Amino acid sequence: AGCSSSTSGSGDSASSKDSKLPAVGATIYKFDDNFMSYVRRAMETSAKGNVNLMLNDSQNDQAKQIEQVDTLIAKGAKSLAINLVDPKAAQTIVDKAKAKDIPVIFFNKEPDESVLQGYDKAYYVGTTSSESGVLQGELIAKAWEANKDKWDKNHDGKLQYVLLKGEPGHPDAEARTKYVVDTVKSKGIQVEQLAMDTAMWDATKATEKMDAWVSKYSDKIEFVIANNDGMALGAISSLEKAGYFSGDKFVPVVGVDAIPEALEMIEKGKMVGTVLNDAKNQGKATIDLATNAAKGKDVLDGTEWKLDDKKAVRVPYVEITKDNIQVGKDAYK
């Protein structure tokens, strides 16, 4: 079964045959990122028959991505679809594209506005990094208000939380960490941070940090906030070991990404909620714009997408709880 993926893993082998089609050069910041793998799939689906999509894996290394852009330009890409590793590096890519008059569609990670304004053929498709934090915060606030009497174990009216952070310096990790707490506070809920530590997006590391926190704070922990679902799952596995989620021992856990495993946990009541990034539409919009650009048409030509004043097509995040779990599941259809 593994073999079939070698072609579907990259739209590229198809590309060499379709060399009459206009070429779109694309970079994904990290190929096996669980969310980006969906965006990629949506891109491949949309690209089929329309453009020759050349996909690259930037392996979470901005320098590598810059080099891939050079390669794509050398290979004659008519437009670029760039999922930045590091959003501040957008200018360098724009400079390269501008020199050859190639349009650039940034997607998923947003460059500074000034960069988009500085090149008439630069656009953005995606969300705002902060939005996932905001939505996660709203989700927490709603759930807390509804269950305060049970969940505020020490009845001090304050929400005592531990936070599992992604890789320090990663724009998503930074934004989520900041906005989730800000949002909860902005809803008038008092919070107290018991512990925060990085688990580098990694479930195993999350389990181990959680082991230590459970041992140290035990029932003082009233909420577990994770920058992504992977770490949330890791935390759950530690909590289960400590006897949570059986009987009436419970602590609410939230994540971001809405990966299938997390949906399952939400259904089982072991997770309170997560935030879905709409992969399908991000991928589709990216290819729609890039295709038009490659063909020299107006980027919105024949599509229903709209640009906001920042030359961006916004694909919203959706918060997922047990109530709208089907929305999450549909994303994997």
Added chain:
Amino acid sequence: MSTEALKKSGSKDIQKSKSGFSKWIVDNVIYLVLLLLVVGIVVASPDFLSMTNLINILSQASSRVIIALGVAGILILAGTDLSAGRMVGLAAVVSASMLQASDYAYKMYPHLQELPLFVPIIIAMLATGLISAISGVIVAKFHVPPFIATLGMMIVVYGTSSIYFDRPPYGAQPIGGLSEKFTTFAQRGIKLGQYEFPYLIFYAIIVSLIIWVIWNKTQLGKNMYAIGGNPEAAKVSGVNVAKNIIIIYMIAGLLYGFTGVLEAGRVGSATNNTGNMYEMDAIAACVVGGVSLTGGIGTVPGIVTGVLIFQVINYGLAFLGVSPYIQFIVKGLIIIVAVAFDMRKHAKKK
């Protein structure tokens, strides 16, 4: 000079026992380091001293002990293994994909029956055992330096497990929804009074014992030390150097495979990034535990202690709530200082 002359010397006994004791200290400094670390953390936070923390640390150390023992065999051969972490990832992905609960909605093999636990475990271990044996062949027969052979293998294995992992219908999603017998195997334990001692700890103890026996009581073990100590001499002494190297790599691969299975089960899911960089921690723990990177030297208790030192640092700093960045700095410094002390045992007295 000789022992005779020593016997002649008057105050020989005192001298001997004194140098004996200080030598003992110097030779066993890593155990002291471990002790000091624990004492340091306890002083900073007295509630560190609890059974729960002890169990946590031991169980976290367990899978690391197993991978470290695999890596250690190769280090003792004067080799190295950069592919260990990626092998763990491969085994994690393979075993998890075959051990998803039958009612889980996002199964990688939707039509796969639930298999007996041991089948996927064996498959995963055979896969990594075989791949690692190939590394061994590359090292032993084609004389590629282990650094390069295993670096190349690391990249190949990562590519392979990514292809296995990232494919329709669900793409690069963590492989979760593991069957209960799997999570029980890796997450549960033996209840003794109010505490549950995870099976993991027992797996680690059993593996350590087996490896101890192999290293100390079998021809393979002796040959391993001989090859690591002086490969030319080993060859002349009639050791089949290539064969033994390949077997040691294969054993390492089996251990990586087992580690991968445990990691998937322990965390409850697996991705192609599971195990990434574990080899670095494993090698470092081995060196802290007294394994010589130039080969020929290393003991099971030393390695276990090395792993424990790392785990006490990791767990202790998180427990103390040290800020993440400072954790990095402190951890780096402790490693250097611990080994600097340990090095005094090799310091040639001038």
Added chain:
Amino acid sequence: MSTEALKKSGSKDIQKSKSGFSKWIVDNVIYLVLLLLVVGIVVASPDFLSMTNLINILSQASSRVIIALGVAGILILAGTDLSAGRMVGLAAVVSASMLQASDYAYKMYPHLQELPLFVPIIIAMLATGLISAISGVIVAKFHVPPFIATLGMMIVVYGTSSIYFDRPPYGAQPIGGLSEKFTTFAQRGIKLGQYEFPYLIFYAIIVSLIIWVIWNKTQLGKNMYAIGGNPEAAKVSGVNVAKNIIIIYMIAGLLYGFTGVLEAGRVGSATNNTGNMYEMDAIAACVVGGVSLTGGIGTVPGIVTGVLIFQVINYGLAFLGVSPYIQFIVKGLIIIVAVAFDMRKHAKKK
């Protein structure tokens, strides 16, 4: 066999020239590997053969050559350096933070005047030079194995650059908005006809020349080879082993610093993750380029070729449009095979 005996042998000239040629091939197999790779890619895709691709490959190889030459000095000492990548990151963050355009909105130092280009470059290089010299002291004076000393340093440096990077007013944000003179320095080049040859290439050439001179024409260089080849011999011949080790580490640090500056400028931004794992590629390129991990052996042209081989593989596979996961597998295999061929030069024929 002694030279006398050789002189005695009758058909010496023919024999010599014959074995001379095949020996030449064997000794220079890496250059052939490079050639073969290029030929292979060209056969697969004839339009690979273009000036643009050549320039791209050379400029991509440039900063990698510089870090590789730093690492290589330490490898020749029979050491290793795992901290190189994190040092690159530190220098990138430090230099970028001091070279943001004066009108950029999110400056780390809002009130900092625009500095002359060389000031931040020097500061960044001094920082990494100093830190690397400390690694050298730990290795030379405290006899900590280089693997551990630099592993510890890698972690410490990452913590340090994270602290530097992640702070008010903007927190852990990539440092962007670099001043134009900085990006010009790292991104522009010399126009010759229709092509622009990036300055990067010239920096790499200049650094290579300087290092070549140091290694081959100065006492420091000869001492480096001697210490790597036989530290005891160096010591009893009156070489100040510790001092020379520390200087070589310091030079490596300066080169990492320069690489970091170039990376920041080339990418147009820097984060604490810049340079992560660069040391692995650098060490691998050195080994492919003929540097011996057991010390004492390595040449500048070999290392440059090693880096080029890696870059041709990376660029070529991407250019051919090989699927990313398959790229890993192919890359891993090429590394192993290339080195396996190269190893025949050391194969003792018996």
Added chain:
Amino acid sequence: MTGSSTANLLEMQNITKRFPGVLALDNVTLKVKPGSVHALMGENGAGKSTLMKCLFGIYSMDEGKITFNGNEISFANSKQALENGVSMVHQELNQVRQQNVMDNIWLGRYPKKGIFVDEKKMYEDTAAIFKSLDINIDPRSKVSSLSVSEMQMVEIAKAVSYHSKIIVMDEPTSSLTETEVNHLFRIIKRLQSENVAIIYISHKMEEILKISDEVTIMRDGQYIATRSAKDLTTDEIIKLMVGRDLSQRFPAKENKPGDVILKVSDLTAETQPSFSNVSFELKKGEILGIAGLVGSKRTEVVEALFGIRALKSGKIELNGREVKNHSPQHAIKNGFALVTEERRSTGIFSDLSISFNSIISNMRQYKTKSGFLSNKKVADDTQWVIDSMKVKTPSQKTSIGSLSGGNQQKVIIGRWLLTKPDILLLDEPTRGIDVGAKFEIYQLINQLAAEGKGIIMISSEMPELLGTTDRILVMSNGKAAGIVDTKTTSQEEIMRLAALY
């Protein structure tokens, strides 16, 4: 120790040096006159090298006083020693093999032109030194391409090139041939005429008596005596060294060669230049010596017999049956054993215990039915090696690297005897070993031959070959120049054959 102390160039007084668990030097005294050759003698492990390393700044002594040239000194490192007129030829070859000859000679003191090393001066100076010493080696050739004896000569030239007032030579002749030894002696005489003092360490009695003015003898880390060489005989030296009489150098032969067990015909190595068309026979209970100049490929012949070196053609018959040893494992199975020439690089496992070093070739014997090794059998066999080889060691667990060379060699021989070989190949088995140990090893060889084993022994020491063997195969430039009967041959005949091709 008469004569005013001012006449001495070097005085080392009451030197004591301890290593963990070992008192290596116990109150040792050494006085050396300017322009004299002062021999330092003692059994393996007597402390000769340690004493010299204390002088040279490699070790720091625990107690004692060193006066050199009228000043009290204590060198902190070798650099200071070299700068102050003391240089040393080390017992273990200390060279950077990857570099060339002149890089090695000037290591630590390269001539400079500005900031660069002055390669031209380096070449010329090296060439000049070699010329003055009559050494014929290209200063630009890589050390790794030199023969062991050439490396040794380079080391000697290097020591001379410091223009020191005193040169320590720690077993400089261990891998030199007769002619090269004479060459070295000419160099020493010249240095002496320039008022340079030499401290000369060697186990070769003839050399000592021939070259030295005074002899200091050590035993077990202690100073025994200093005598004028004129007043000494070999027997007296031996007596002082071992503390008892050792009336003859070679034990009486008791072996009786029987039928042919090994027949070697027309052996030619695969990779040339090497040996070609070598034929000989070995009888049961016979000791067959192999003589030849260094580089005459004696080592390669025994390596080929043992399966380490590939053959192009030829036939090896054991007890009338052809055997093909493709690897040491095959060879061992067929009853061969090889004690290699380079103990450090192909013999010992330096960090590992004596026990480990004893049993490594014989592992199969210790497997119990369960497949594990039997501790008891291992311990018994180790003890057998220690007892029957008379290995001086504190325990079975001691690492072999901390034993003296002679004791290491005994363990290696013991290792091979445990495999109960029919054919024992010995390559320079007594190199660097003191008289007492040598005698024991000769006895052993004799006894093994008497038990019916076939023994082949390569040696560069003519008296040894003449004193122990039954017949001698003389190699010359890769060819068998002839086989002589030990009882009827002479040194001259062997020399003539060795130079035949």
